[in-house]
Amino acid sequence: MTVFDTLTPKAALPPDTDLNAILKDLADDHVATPKGQKQSEGALAAIAGDAREQGIPLSIVVVQGNKGRESDLRDLATAVGKTERGTVAVFSDDMVGTYSDSIPRARLEWAEDPAKGKGVGHADTAAQIVVGRLEAPQKVSPTVATSVLLAALLVVIGALYWVKARRAAPAPA
Secondary structure, three states: OOHHHHHHHOOOOOOOOOOOHHHHHHHOOOEEOHHHHHHHHHHHHHHHHHHHHHOOOOOEEEOOOOOOOOHHHHHHHHHHHHHHHHHHEEEEOOOOEEOOOOHHHHHHOOOOOOHHHOOOOOHHHHHHHHHHHHHOOOOOOHHHHHHHHHHHHHHHHHHHHHHHHHHOOOOHH
């Protein structure tokens, strides 16, 4: 066993979470809700269906209460996503955890931030916020932004090289 095995935090699912039961519940409509919140499953299934029509293979999981840390919800989303594939959003009362095999982590975090803190029974509102932000077109592609910054950096380096070379040239006599 190495130092990294000992000191690296391990993924942890929220307490009292049955991954197999969640996967079984997701099989029919890509939505898993606790027994006390089955009435909202129809609204969540419609949201997941809308996301799938827009090209986002979304699965929605709702857990009862705020169990553990927010990172536990992300770990649960990752565990579900490894089996279900696509994008997974896990909602508790005040926290959101996401996983996707096709959407970058920064975009997922951007989508989930405004969905946090919606309270008990508002998973459908939070899910609609996440889906709305994931469906929204990106204003600037990260690839384009990186390319522009890299080109600007090369222009600055070239200009500095030209100035330095000009100063180093001997003056005509």
